[in-house]
Structure formats: C-alpha cells, structure tokens
Amino acid sequence: MRDGNKQDNTNKDKILSCAQRLFYEKGYDCVGVQEIVDAAGITKPTMYYYFKSKHGLLECLLERGANQLVDGLKQTMRGSGGYQEILYKAVVTYIELAVENKEIYLLIISLFSSARDNEAYIAAKPYLSKLLHIVRSFFMQYANEQEHLKGREDFLAISFTGVINYYLLVYFERGASKEILLDEEMIQNIVKQFL
Amino acid sequence: MRDGNKQDNTNKDKILSCAQRLFYEKGYDCVGVQEIVDAAGITKPTMYYYFKSKHGLLECLLERGANQLVDGLKQTMRGSGGYQEILYKAVVTYIELAVENKEIYLLIISLFSSARDNEAYIAAKPYLSKLLHIVRSFFMQYANEQEHLKGREDFLAISFTGVINYYLLVYFERGASKEILLDEEMIQNIVKQFL
DNA sequence: CATAATGTATACCGATTGGTATACTGTTTA
C-alpha cells in the first residue's frame, strides 16, 4: 500500500482532482468517463474500482468540497459578536471560501441551477439547502435583538445568498481577482443592504 | 405550404416547443436529438432541415424566449414615474414574466450558471448580459435624483438581478404558485432593499 | 404537363457513451 500520510498522488486523488477540474470546465454531463481517466492517466476499471459509477464520483466530489464551504461558513456565522460585525465577517468569509474553492463552488452553483430532472441537480440540492439553512439560522439568531429582521428571516437568507452568489458569478465571469472580489466598498455595499 | 396564420402545429413549432420542454426538464446536454424528434413525432432530417444543428436549435430557442423576457422588462424599467414606483413595477413585471415563461427563464438561468467552456453557457451569456444591462440602466437613470444610488449602479444591478433570480429559483423548487411568488409582503421586502 | 422547390422519411455513418468480464499484478497474511 502507498504511504498514507501524504494525500494526493494516489490514483483515487488523481481521479477526484481531474474530475473536479473537468466538471467545472465543461459541465458534468459533457464529460465522459473516458476523458476523466485519460486525464488522470489511468483506465476505466480503476475508476470504477473506487467509485461505483460516474454519479458516485460526483457525489464524493460534492461531499468533500461542499462540506469545506459549509463548515467554514458555519464557523463564522455562528461565532459570537454584534450583528453588523458578524454580517461583515460572513460576507468576507463567504467570498474567501468561494474564491479558494472556486472550482467546487461554481460546480455546486451550476448544478443547483440546472434542470429539475437532472441527476446532477438532485445531487447538489442538499448542499445548497444546507448552506441556505446556515444563513437563515444566522438571521433568526439576530431577529430578537434586531426588530426589523423579524419575520423576514427566510427572505433575508435567500436575498443574502442570492446577492453573493450572483455577485461572484458575474465577477468570476469577468475574470476578477481575489483582491477585486474582496474590495472594501463592495463588501460594505452588500452589508449595507441588510442593516 | 401550411396555413401560416395559425402559429404552432407546424413541424418547426413542434420541434421548438418539445425541445424547450426537454431542455428545461433534463438540461441541454442530457437531451439527445433523437429524443427531441421522437417527442415531436418527426424524424431527424426534418429537424436538421429547419435548424442546422442541435446548437442552432438552442440558439433559436433562446432568442425567441429571451427577447420576450428582455423586451417586457425593458418596457417597464424604461417607463416614466418615480423611482420607488418603477422599482415596484419592475419587481412585479420581472416575476410575472419569469412565471409566464418559466421554462425558458429557468433554461437561461441554468445555462448562465453552467460551466465556462460549455457551448450552452456561451449561447446564453449575451441574453443575461442584456438583462443585466437593462437593470443597470434603470439604476443609472435614477442615480441623479437619488443621491444614495450614485456610484453603486453596477452593484445594484447585480444585487437586484441576483436577489430575484435566486428568489425565483428557490421558490420554483419549492413548487410555489404564481400567487405565492407575487405575495405583496415579499415584493415589498425586495423593493425595500433598494430604497 | 414538366420542372423546381419545399418538406419528410429510410437507413446509415463513425465516434463515443457508461459500464464490465476477465486476467494480471504486487503485497500482505496464514
């Protein structure tokens, strides 16, 4: 067996990273299993040895990546502090996490927007729901001390997530760098909308 | 030649409506040409007679559908009236148009979110840009009389579009009806964010 | 009536799809 300490470089990791990149670039439905294993420098049975199917590979990819995003955001949004303070931190964290995990972030976003009967959509849905749930919990937490939030928690969660997601989508498409995305004025603009 | 007065029921229209439905349900990349022509009750060469390729069929579909959305929104957002009044009307119109053209609306949204190198993404991009442009023009128009809008037009356009798109995405997924989507309180919530 | 244009179907193309039966490694364990 190979040295288990160092991650990556095992065939399983090579498959995962190649699949992630290809799914991100071309879309899940447009990438063939053959293309993935060619990129990873292995053959099909090896892939089917580690993942029971192409769909299983996607699910493994989503779980690994999405949990990273979800856990990071959870940590920030459940931290202690004033409403505005946490709100600001949450925006920064959200953007930072998305930038650092750009491939998997955009993959999840794209899958969530895709067609209803698409199996990739069905696989991505729970992770987006989880994300929305965390944001909603945040607004509920502050709805007691911030009167104007009361009864609007669901809308605020959708609005918050919607703004940031679309902001990232548009700016990624414009080829924006991390510095541009974390521009102080832009973050203040987003925060302002929820005060 | 068939009676040109009555639209629909020609083979060309049958192909378009079947393709729209299938693309919406399963995603562009998951629908084969064979599946489209089977649904339309015709054969492949007929499809290739009217559209030079599967991609050409998509482009025709997008142009027809997207222009309907874009034109409707343009009419409302360029109308005369106070800032808040037009803003309110714009939200209602946006949602109404999306509901009435649910299939093509969600198709465009999904394509815009899909992978960068995906040909369907490339086809959908200009229409989303056009939509974003209209919204931006709206905020620029009122940036003179509404001081707080100044310099934030681009952000406001992204924010406005992002909130509504995500709102519709989440509520469509929940199976919301037109009445629920046009709930007065929810619309007021959206409008409030831009005052 | 003949010719041309439009519209449609039969039957096919090579390439690729997701997936697998089978045999072969090298390593670990009894």
Added chain:
DNA sequence: TAAACAGTATACCAATCGGTATACATTATG
C-alpha cells in the same frame, strides 16, 4: 509457501451520440 488481498489493465459490450446521403413525397410555378 500458498492463499487472500487490493489495485490495475486489456478488451469488450450494447446503446446512444450528433449528423447525413439519398430517395420520396407534396405543392407551387413555368
């Protein structure tokens, strides 16, 4: 040393992919 093991490759499968060559209709026009 022999059996069990995880891991990998060769070679294959039926089905489907997007697309087309060709012939056959129907209709409009000369």
